[in-house]
Amino acid sequence: MSIKQVLKPQLTLALLKPDICANAALPPKIKQAILNKELQIVKETNVLWTEADAARFYAEHEGKFFYHRLCGYMTSGPFKAYILSSPNAIKDWRGLIGPTHPVRARINQPETLRALYGLTDTRNSFHGSDSDMSAKQEIEFFFPDYFKPCQS
Numbered sequence: 001m002s003i004k005q006v007l008k009p010q011l012t013l014a015l016l017k018p019d020i021c022a023n024a025a026l027p028p029k030i031k032q033a034i035l036n037k038e039l040q041i042v043k044e045t046n047v048l049w050t051e052a053d054a055a056r057f058y059a060e061h062e063g064k065f066f067y068h069r070l071c072g073y074m075t076s077g078p079f080k081a082y083i084l085s086s087p088n089a090i091k092d093w094r095g096l097i098g099p100t101h102p103v104r105a106r107i108n109q110p111e112t113l114r115a116l117y118g119l120t121d122t123r124n125s126f127h128g129s130d131s132d133m134s135a136k137q138e139i140e141f142f143f144p145d146y147f148k149p150c151q152s
């Protein structure tokens, strides 16, 4: 663990995508898995995206063959966003959710959340930031006030 991590635990942005949130029994189970991994839930919010929201968040994927499918999936119903914290939050959460593709996850990492709950390559049930920079940008996307200095 680096000195930076001792002083300031790492943050990551986690999404439980609409297929998970469509089943009321699943978010509490996932929350328990998060806590079992010793990740702290710093903040959470319920989200319902418009097409424009999805297009803004997934701009880097525009033009890819799965882009419209992805935006349709992410606007299909409410979902949950969390800020998670631990000394290695990015790696911890991505380790817990497993590989992007659920079929591969079921073969190679069957204990991961995408292996257990993921449906297809697009409907893969979870998201996790992949770097400190993307975590900051993604946290600001869902929690616009989080990094703003307190006004008193």
Ligand SMILES: Nc1ncnc2c1ncn2[C@@H]1O[C@H](COP(=O)(O)OP(=O)(O)OP(=O)(O)O)[C@@H](O)[C@H]1O
Pocket (backbone or CB within 6 Å): 061, 066, 070, 098, 099, 100, 121, 122, 123, 124, 126, 127, 128, 130
């Ligand atoms: N090859 C693909 N086919 C279908 N959908 C895909 C494919 N690659 C990515 N997606 C969808 O687009 C989303 C965003 O892709 P991205 O590459 O940013 O993955 P991610 O969720 O950050 O996961 P990871 O970083 O673990 O790959 C994925 O979570 C998935 O829903």
